Amino acid sequence: MNITHRPVLLAEAVTALVDGPLIQKQTSVTPLLVIDGTFGRGGHTQALLGQLPTHARMISFDKDLDAIAVAKKINDPRLTIIHDSFAQMDQYARPESVDGILLDLGISSPQVDEAHRGFSFRRNGPLDMRMDTEHGFTAAQWLEQAPQEEIARVIKTYGEERFAFQIAKAIVAKREEGLAPKTTFELAALVAGVVRTREAGQDPATRTFQALRIFINRELEDLEQGLKAALQLLKPGARLAVISFHSLEDRIVKQFMQAHAKVEVPRGLPLREIDLPQSALEIIARVKPSEQEVQENPRARSAIMRVAQKRMGLPA
Template identity: 85%
Template sequence: MNITHRPVLLAEAVTALVSGPLITSPAASKNLLLIDGTFGRGGHTQALLARLPANARMISFDKDLDAIAVAEKIKDSRLRIVHDSFAQMDQYAGLESVDGILLDLGISSPQVDEAHRGFSFRKDGPLDMRMNTDLGLTAAEWLEQASQEDITHVIKTYGEERFAFQIAKAIVAKREEGLSPKTTLQLAGLVAGVVRTREVGQDPATRTFQALRIYINRELEDLELGLKAALNLLKPGARLAVISFHSLEDRIVKQFLQSHAKVEVPRGLPVRDRDLPQSALEIIGRVKPSDEEVRENPRARSAIMRVAEKRTGVSA
């Protein structure tokens, strides 16, 4: 299959999952089940399938109908494709016990590169930004009805944009003129007219587009739900690997893993180590792309993968 999307941290993610004790142990179940939370264009899914035995199973989720169409072309009886968010993975029958989960966050290259999806501030197209085009408001529709306060909040919170108020004010002013942005270049041009300074090499619209995409697709809410679902589904000894691409995502992942990797004891309480309840997770490590990968794929430069393993003897 021709995969236009170049998966980030491909070898590292596959190694992190298949080197876990459940998969490497001779006594491990031969009926392995792994989940790829975001199929994308199938790079991670197919690499994992290549390392799994013939009787293993893989379930890949994706909200994007274009990704589902690509996934359905894979001829491998071990693979099941689900058109849904990974946030809902614990709602599916037969997923009560999983041997490994990969969550590759953010968006795929085709989503950015295909102008009609509305994710790119460099290519003109309808201002859509929905990953699942069957559901919800487009970015243009939301901007047409949201208050200036709400627009400011979204751009500041999800884009960490210091000019959020000025951008929101400009959007509302255009709307009042009957010129609410309907295309990507209209919005990018509007933002560029407000944001006069920006980091070297970064387009003025970068943070605004990120913020709208995250908000329209409920990405951070889905991430929080997905992490909780993963913890419930993983068998003791199974691993979770999460690849994030910006600080908002990584902060949620880091805090979640840390909160389940330590046991909080009230200060001053006299307890011995053997009396403490066992934490649910053990943090295995944190991985960033190599210099070589970043040179070959600049979109990998901000990626961070965090890996944790569910402790044995711990139930969900």
């Protein structure tokens, strides 16, 4: 199968970072370092490299070995490829050494479209769902042993599925018969037999598959850890751009940026404006795909990019 991946908000993401004050003011002797937290199939990475000077450096992360194999084919000495989660980015760069960070969350089209990866209910394959196939348990292995209450919690929490209890009960009942789902079609059929109503145009298994994928790959935990690491790594004046695809991700990003963009001052303190502490971030933009992009790439429909800039600090 010839599978291609179309990066979402490509031009907007590149512009958000390269228009930042640090990159705009760079000189031939200024060392530049940019991080792409999710290489995917390299669309954002290569577009950013195309806008960065010859003396810049770029680090791209990915947990997926297929993505790493694609990345290693790029012949650009400025690029360093790391097989790891972006949550660990602070292990590869010093505090306040990075001029821009991009996080494109979720999964890539090849991961969805390749049946053997087990991400899609529309293609039959082993129920794997791991981004890093060298580590961790598969979705099928977890469903084989997890308690019913935990299965229900995962599906409800990470899929926002109102039939989570019924789905978990059905999975455990099948398991007790020796028929625990081992393929994507088996799980999708089981869920469809329980979920009788669903939003127009949405497959009954959509939320369950999302929940298991997020849980198996610790996506929300990685996001929370990665955002904290990014804040430490960014230079004052550097930008962070995050593209999310569902409400759970976007809520974490939004709340993180808002929390670091405001200053809590105890009521009644006699502070002059010049004495006020500064927040760590300034929120720059919230961007959604254009109608044209959504028409050309329906998977962009739910995307939201939030951009924040680390404050330059008060003058001495």
